[in-house]
Amino acid sequence: MPDRHDRRVLSRRLSLAIGIPLALLLGVGATLWMQVAQMRELAQWVDHTDRVIARIYEVQRDIAAQEASIRGYLLTGDRVLLEPYEYAQPRAGLIALRALVADNPVQVGRVEDALLRYDVWSRDSLKLIQPGVDIAQFRTVASIASRRAAMEKTRRDRADLALP
Numbered sequence: 001m002p003d004r005h006d007r008r009v010l011s012r013r014l015s016l017a018i019g020i021p022l023a024l025l026l027g028v029g030a031t032l033w034m035q036v037a038q039m040r041e042l043a044q045w046v047d048h049t050d051r052v053i054a055r056i057y058e059v060q061r062d063i064a065a066q067e068a069s070i071r072g073y074l075l076t077g078d079r080v081l082l083e084p085y086e087y088a089q090p091r092a093g094l095i096a097l098r099a100l101v102a103d104n105p106v107q108v109g110r111v112e113d114a115l116l117r118y119d120v121w122s123r124d125s126l127k128l129i130q131p132g133v134d135i136a137q138f139r140t141v142a143s144i145a146s147r148r149a150a151m152e153k154t155r156r157d158r159a160d161l162a163l164p
Contacts, residue, residue, distance in 0.1 A: 048100070055097045062088035063118065067151060070125055074139055082129055090118060117154040124150060 069085035072078070094115045101107035124147060128138040137143065 052097065052100050055093060055100060059090050059093040059097060059114075062090035062093055063151075063154065066090065066122075066125070070129065073129065074135055077135060079129075079131075085125075085129065091115070091122070094118060114154065117150065121147070121150045121154055 065084040065088045069082050069088075072081035073085075094111055098108060098111040098115070101111060127133070128135060138147075
């Protein structure tokens, strides 16, 4: 009989010696799996944020190129300086940005505001770069101030896009 009792005690001790570490291993594994899943999700959000910021910078670069082109053209009257204006695609960048932030209604609203302001500025700018237009009328203080005010609003919108 002591032999059976010893076997039961040994069996119980072996079960505990194997079961406790196994349970701990499963608990640690589950915790690690949850942390990895959470890190993956956070990394996806970081990537998404990086794409949004990169698109904002592209839009800013394109609008700055258009502004500089128009200024150069107004100063010199040389249409060659309008090439960067024609190649820049800030409107397409804003539309792509709107798609990127579609999950955030506040940001979508900001992009829509930026699009509207850019469209107003763009329409006004197109008037002065039409072939055959006398650019002297666009060199007046009032005309420059008007375009500058419109662009300042667009700049504020672009700055707001980077806010959370």
